[in-house]
Amino acid sequence: MKFEEAMEKLKKITEQLEQGELPLEETLQKFEEGMKLIDFCEKKLDETEKKIKVLIKEGEELTLKDWKKEDSQEDSLILE
Amino acid sequence: MLSVSTHIYTVDEITSYLKVLIENEEKLQDIWIRGEVSNFKSPSRHLYFSLKDGESLLSCIMFQEKAQNLNFALKNGLEIIARGNIGLYKPQGRYQLYVEEAFPVGKGVLYLAFEQLKEELKKKGYFDPQHKVPLPYLPSRIGVVTSLEGAAIRDILTVLEKRFPNLEIIISPCRVQGDEASKEIAQAIKNLNQYGKVDVIIVGRGGGSFEDLFAFNEKIVAEAIYNSRIPIISAVGHEIDVTISDFVADERAPTPSAAAERIIPPKQNLVELLKEKREKLCYLMENYLNSLHTELRKTKSSPFFKQPYRYLRDFKQELDEFRRRISSSFIQRVRWERAQFLNLIHSFKQAFPQRRLKEMRERLEREREKLQKAEEFKLKEEKKNLSFWRNRLLSLSPHSVLKRGYSICFSYPEEKIIREYNQVKEGEKIRVKLYKGKIYSKIYQIEEEK
Numbered sequence: 001m002k003f004e005e006a007m008e009k010l011k012k013i014t015e016q017l018e019q020g021e022l023p024l025e026e027t028l029q030k031f032e033e034g035m036k037l038i039d040f041c042e043k044k045l046d047e048t049e050k051k052i053k054v055l056i057k058e059g060e061e062l063t064l065k066d067w068k069k070e071d072s073q074e075d076s077l078i079l080e
Numbered sequence: 081m082l083s084v085s086t087h088i089y090t091v092d093e094i095t096s097y098l099k100v101l102i103e104n105e106e107k108l109q110d111i112w113i114r115g116e117v118s119n120f121k122s123p124s125r126h127l128y129f130s131l132k133d134g135e136s137l138l139s140c141i142m143f144q145e146k147a148q149n150l151n152f153a154l155k156n157g158l159e160i161i162a163r164g165n166i167g168l169y170k171p172q173g174r175y176q177l178y179v180e181e182a183f184p185v186g187k188g189v190l191y192l193a194f195e196q197l198k199e200e201l202k203k204k205g206y207f208d209p210q211h212k213v214p215l216p217y218l219p220s221r222i223g224v225v226t227s228l229e230g231a232a233i234r235d236i237l238t239v240l241e242k243r244f245p246n247l248e249i250i251i252s253p254c255r256v257q258g259d260e261a262s263k264e265i266a267q268a269i270k271n272l273n274q275y276g277k278v279d280v281i282i283v284g285r286g287g288g289s290f291e292d293l294f295a296f297n298e299k300i301v302a303e304a305i306y307n308s309r310i311p312i313i314s315a316v317g318h319e320i321d322v323t324i325s326d327f328v329a330d331e332r333a334p335t336p337s338a339a340a341e342r343i344i345p346p347k348q349n350l351v352e353l354l355k356e357k358r359e360k361l362c363y364l365m366e367n368y369l370n371s372l373h374t375e376l377r378k379t380k381s382s383p384f385f386k387q388p389y390r391y392l393r394d395f396k397q398e399l400d401e402f403r404r405r406i407s408s409s410f411i412q413r414v415r416w417e418r419a420q421f422l423n424l425i426h427s428f429k430q431a432f433p434q435r436r437l438k439e440m441r442e443r444l445e446r447e448r449e450k451l452q453k454a455e456e457f458k459l460k461e462e463k464k465n466l467s468f469w470r471n472r473l474l475s476l477s478p479h480s481v482l483k484r485g486y487s488i489c490f491s492y493p494e495e496k497i498i499r500e501y502n503q504v505k506e507g508e509k510i511r512v513k514l515y516k517g518k519i520y521s522k523i524y525q526i527e528e529e530k
Contacts, residue, residue: 002216002217002218003217003218004216004217004218007217010357013361014357014360014361014364017361017364017365017368018364020364020367020368020371024372027365027368031361031364031365034357034361035358035361038354038357038358038361041350041354042351042354044218044220045218045347045350045351045354046246048220048221048246048247048248049246049248050241050245050246050247050248051247051248051249052237052248052249052251053248053249053250053251054228054250054251054252054253055223055250055251055252055253055268055271055272055275056253057267057271057274062271062274062275064250067228067251
């Protein structure tokens with residue numbers, strides 16, 4: 001699931017709970033689902049590691065190389 | 081020859097006529113003209129100059145709102161290409177070019193190419209809104225097509241890092257300036273599409289001259305952007321720079337930094353948003369549970385639950401009432417039915433005459449017996465009475481008194497009944513009559529009864 005999909009679902013659940021017309025069981029279920037979605041979104045925010053890579057095509061092969069600011073000279077060499 | 085009938089025009093009439101003539105001539109409207117700038121002056125915010133070549137000279141005016149878009153300085157001797165409309169300024173009786181835009185000649189050629197390509201791609205539908213793909217809200221991987229050396233990559237990385245410290249960024253490097261740049265940009269876009277794991281691509285570079293940015297006006301770049309499966313945000317140069325890639329891309333950002341800001345919301349905002357959502361959900365849940373509790377309490381405190389037996393009692397009573405009503409109506413019904421039945425039988429019996437006759441006879445018999453008995457009884461009673469009175473009479477006779485042991489004394493020989501002691505004296509003779517026989521005796525002693 002995408003982050004925005006989760007957020008959309010969360011919005012719907014919140015609205016439903018705000019109306020307060022659901023029976024108890026369903027309310028609990030929605031609440032739980034909402035909490036899970038929030039957990040999911042929070043996880044999504046943190047799951048990625050900071051990574052900067054440079055995509056290079058050598059012949060027909062695509063390769064990822066680490067990007068280092070200091071070695072930008074080297075990177076540019078790869079480009080040639 | 082001048083005659084009375086000759087029409088004499090006013091200057092204004094002729095000038096107005098010429099004005100209409102010129103300004104309605106299509107060949108003189110929206111035209112490109114090349115020439116060398118002379119007589120340049122700018123007394124107000126508008127620009128006045130002439131364009132000349134060989135032996136001809138054309139007055140030009142560029143109003144301030146157009147002039148502010150010039151990205152070069154006008155000066156005498158500069159060869160430019162200007163676009164505009166020929167018009168006539170009546171107060172000076174002068175036709176002139178009202179300039180819309182202008183470029184130095186070198187750039188002018190490029191600009192013409194730009195305009196042509198823009199027109200071509202527009203016709204092909206490259207700019208149509210239905211080809212625009214919305215950018216993802218939170219890309220998990222971001223592609224960047226730019227030079228590794230330029231200011232753009234640093235700006236983009238800085239903004240991204242500030243907004244979202246943990247992001248995966250894939251740079252697809254390319255030159256962004258020079259003859260090979262357009263091919264490299266196109267290839268870099270294709271490479272990212274082939275790699276396929278990025279959700280959005282920034283294509284751009286920092287500011288520069290019109291020529292510097294021109295790679296982003298090439299057809300090959302436009303096609304690469306148009307064919308990209310991954311959404312692309314174009315960020316070329318500064319605010320005022322507009323390139324073909326801006327038109328083709330799914331979105332346009334004024335600068336590379338702005339593009340970075342556009343594609344990712346600040347992480348902190350999202351974290352806070354989620355925190356708010358969590359609190360909101362908890363709050364709603366708590367509210368909901370509270371309302372349930374309140375309802376429950378209310379229900380519990382309702383008299384029904386407080387004194388359930390009271391209600392039960394009422395029910396019982398009601399039930400009894402029903403039972404009574406049902407059974408009484410039933411009994412009544414049965415009684416009534418039975419009465420009806422007996423009536424029926426009775427009237428049925430009555431209907432037979434023999435039976436009635438017999439009944440009458442029986443009744444007659446009964447009456448006679450009754451009468452007989454009454455008479456017998458009367459006779460007996462009278463006999464009884466008779467013997468009573470005889471006995472009574474008998475008991476009163478002296479004989480029966482004597483029989484009970486009493487005796488009667490008579491004086492002798494007078495034969496008077498002696499009742500008191502002073503009727504006789506000692507020595508006198510008396511006769512005593514008994515039940516059976518009599519005694520003659522002499523009084524021996526008298527005593528007075530006190």
